Amino acid sequence: MKTVPLCLLTIVAEAILKERLIADVRSAGAKGYTVTEAEGEGIRQRRVGEILGSNIRLETIVSPEVADRLLKLISVEYFERYAVIAYLSTVSVIRGEKYV
């Protein structure tokens, strides 16, 4: 199968940021995203349960440019003040031209 190499950006963040992150992802030019519920622990407190909620794990397949734009935005807007982690990998997407 013909596939297109694209960037898979994964963001794990505290759940209250969900709608803001989705808005950011869309305005940065991503064509879609997938969100799953998660819990976790990092340098900030452990995140489980309802009060102050858990985490979300957002994945979006984007072009390298959009990925870079999003990473910058996240590192300026959220990194210092919120519990968030973001990382990139390369994946081969079928009909990948739809996502750039």
Add this chain to the structure above:
Amino acid sequence: MKTVPLCLLTIVAEAILKERLIADVRSAGAKGYTVTEAEGEGIRQRRVGEILGSNIRLETIVSPEVADRLLKLISVEYFERYAVIAYLSTVSVIRGEKYV
């Protein structure tokens, strides 16, 4: 640790396809799969909540041949008509010989 490089195929699709996709994955020769619930948005409508359900995110670690077979099948059977996205990456699996 000795690891084996294998294909990790990720499929995000509307939830009603779950059982059909699992059957496809198994009949294509995969030795296992992992499914998580997800929600998301793509070129089709936003998928949350119960009515017409949300998405599933299915991962399966397979040999390149099985991966290719699955990608073909998905692109013929589902791509046009259903909300679905699929991508491949390479991962190093311990005791990977069990999964081919």
Add this chain to the structure above:
Amino acid sequence: MKTVPLCLLTIVAEAILKERLIADVRSAGAKGYTVTEAEGEGIRQRRVGEILGSNIRLETIVSPEVADRLLKLISVEYFERYAVIAYLSTVSVIRGEKYV
């Protein structure tokens, strides 16, 4: 954006191992982890529902040394006796120096 290449270790295991795996991950030196609920099927039985529970999918971003230590530990402690699968990939992490 400057990113640091690090190991992303993913472990899918039966849910009763959750707390033990988290303890292992932390004691091996990981700075954090993310857990999502999952179900799945492998060479052992299909895992869904409550009794004997489903699976968890644990991800942790670590240095190659920690990843290796964890893989060894998992393969000695859990592989024979429990339903578990583990694999590695390389990801580019922003502010990655925080996670090693």
Add this chain to the structure above:
Amino acid sequence: MFRVLSFAKYPTGVCMLDVLRINLCSPLTLSFALGVFARLVRSELSLPRDLYTALSIYLLFALGLKGGVELSHSSLAAISGPALVTILLGCLTPVSAYLVLRKMGRFSIADSAGIAAHYGSVSAVTFIAAQQFTASVGAPAEGFMPTLLTLLEIPGIQIALAIGAFQMSAAAKANPDGTGQVARPVREIMHELLTSRSMMLLVGGLIIGTAVGESGWKPVQPVFEGLFKGLLTIFLLEMGLAAGNRLGDLKQAGLFLLGFGILMPIVHGTVGAYLGSLAGLSVGGCTVLAAMAASASYIAAPPAVRMTLPEANPTFYLTAALAITFPFNLIAGIPIYYEISKRFCS
């Protein structure tokens, strides 16, 4: 602060406006409205998905159980007439809906069949609301109505899907460059519909209720009857949220679908009331049968259509069933069918 009666015993000789007001000021209707409102102001309010599932399991099972207990008092003779006209309705309504959509609305084959599958089946919540309504105006429906509900649920979906598949393959033969996808085998679809959650719970509940009778029903009555209206109120909040989500799609759905979503139910409701009166149902029974015929499914039909006719646009069928017909029936339809039934029965 003016206050009105709602769902309390009410003398039957009440005028239509009163009836409408009763219906509007019930916790059920108002909870639905609250849900819609919450979506309109973009509130974060949402019910956990598992709560929605749990409530729908509860409602269907309770409906079946209660119906079964009532059924244990009914004779086969009393049911056979109503059962027959119900099956007839299940065959008529998908065809009429399909023809109107395809010929007058110029929808595609898939869209017409997809929407018709929804209008050929039945909405359990509309059924319940109609039952509550008839009880509150003092004309309770027959005890075996839930049995009719199960009879009406499936045939309509099947027939519409069959029309869709048949017409599409005819069209494909005429124009043979299609993707050539194999249709899903009918056995698979039938299996899915017959073993669906709502069928299992309704029919299972009916059988259990019939088997255990009054004395077995007593100890579980506090849950399956006592909590019914309260939990239904919460469920309607969620339905309002779901319908509110669809309001934005109304424009996309277009004026024709808006008219269809209101007029088709009135037609189907009138036919339902008429056939019900022929079969000897009471005014309450006719009203409930009319509401069933008029209602559009949004639990059984959507996944079946999505699976089998993925070419049909979900925006059309979901918006029509959930954001037009359901609230119309809830607010105005049921009282209208009641008035119509009163004419046919006298």
Add this chain to the structure above:
Amino acid sequence: MFRVLSFAKYPTGVCMLDVLRINLCSPLTLSFALGVFARLVRSELSLPRDLYTALSIYLLFALGLKGGVELSHSSLAAISGPALVTILLGCLTPVSAYLVLRKMGRFSIADSAGIAAHYGSVSAVTFIAAQQFTASVGAPAEGFMPTLLTLLEIPGIQIALAIGAFQMSAAAKANPDGTGQVARPVREIMHELLTSRSMMLLVGGLIIGTAVGESGWKPVQPVFEGLFKGLLTIFLLEMGLAAGNRLGDLKQAGLFLLGFGILMPIVHGTVGAYLGSLAGLSVGGCTVLAAMAASASYIAAPPAVRMTLPEANPTFYLTAALAITFPFNLIAGIPIYYEISKRFCS
């Protein structure tokens, strides 16, 4: 349509067949059957996992609270005898189960110990069903029975796991090429069992119930007593689904396990009824104690065994406990223990 009484007050002088029929036609048994049936026809019906968890939390907490309120009426003297024989049962049943499985069934050490842990512990739902049954035949059990339930839950699991660990390390010494894995420390296992969800809720509920007494119980009674049977009915639907999932494994489990899953409970139940009568329990109390002894845990035992004896095959213990012994007790076992108890008590 024939109808039977179920769970209604029933004269004690009723013959065994009647008793069986009462038991079979209760909403509890029939809901379980519906769940099994739904799995057999491969229905999509399933309860959300959180609903299952919520219901089991509710049932355990309600059981504890109600038991505590009743306990506040009981004297220590009345309880000490029954408590003693209960602990004795908790020590006997895992040993007998282990020996039968290992010596007669030729199961591996791990499998024998794993299954024995389940039969040494107790099934809360079987306990509840027995309580409902004795109440319905007019021989209600003593108020302090939930206290006995908590006493029986843990020792059996512990003893079976200890036997397993001990025997396996003996076997490992004889044949020293094993993987050399360190066993989990006993303290950790004990901590898990003592602080398990069911222990917390049962014991916590007992203490709270005792502390608040009748007057504190009143305002929460509509939830913790009024809803009990109805919610239990829904829970049994889920149990039926889980058991139905296991039916396919029956073949793998083999004939020996099938016989074990039916005969071992009868033996344990007889011993339980006998010891209960020695301790001065009423017919109802003996029946419930017998049902406890006869039952196999499928809430506390499976995770404990899975954690500590992962070499034991879950197919064996889950199928035996859930798909054989649980339905056997629900349908036939409890009435049998009742008949046996009547003999011992007269």
Add this chain to the structure above:
Amino acid sequence: MFRVLSFAKYPTGVCMLDVLRINLCSPLTLSFALGVFARLVRSELSLPRDLYTALSIYLLFALGLKGGVELSHSSLAAISGPALVTILLGCLTPVSAYLVLRKMGRFSIADSAGIAAHYGSVSAVTFIAAQQFTASVGAPAEGFMPTLLTLLEIPGIQIALAIGAFQMSAAAKANPDGTGQVARPVREIMHELLTSRSMMLLVGGLIIGTAVGESGWKPVQPVFEGLFKGLLTIFLLEMGLAAGNRLGDLKQAGLFLLGFGILMPIVHGTVGAYLGSLAGLSVGGCTVLAAMAASASYIAAPPAVRMTLPEANPTFYLTAALAITFPFNLIAGIPIYYEISKRFCS
């Protein structure tokens, strides 16, 4: 085994120790304690997240509905005085809390404002517990209290966040090397608070309850009133688990916050009781208003503060609100406010 009355009608002339004991031996308080205990012994016990959400939706909606039905009996004149002092309380308490924290506690601007937002708002469960308490000692509060609850929920959060934003931008101007982040627009924050889940359900419930009145309330009463105390008991178990999670953070929070979490409520409660008596509330009404003023929000405030003042340390505000002030009010605070109210009202 000694047993005490709890939440039963109780003669008003009872001494304070009795009142405390009543309060301590209620299922509500004891369930909370069980939750804390379960965390202390590191039990696996936890309620599914969706159950927590479902219960809080239920409690808020039931509160609103019941309040609305009662409101339909009240005149505008009777409410306006109490409403006024409630709004006054909503403006006073965040300021007093901020000043104490910033000046005496030397907390950072963000932390002071963050904690103040919690103490300026109100805890619905504390409100409910106070209502139950006053009813149980025979001094029920006015029917319109839920209306006051909705008036008190938002202003306090807003004012504290505004103080925080204002002070921080002043500080940033003085020291201009900050990260230069744009604050979130006030409109967005207001929208979130006004359309929050709790506002929708409380206000929506109030309006629906008022519209349907007694006759519409009847059929849903078994759910929204009958189950209230029992479900609240389960909710308090979860609250206890959440508070238990925070106990470990008490050390980090420090002695000052411990004192603040106990003394600030007493001050706010006294002011509340005084203002309530001025506005003509009954002893019960004053007690409930005092408890509201004294309570700290842990549903509406935390996400609002986390979103808008992420620099504030959640450990401080969550520990203070959930692990100090909430249990203090539940156990000792409410009876104290009752005693104080009795003085002011006589």
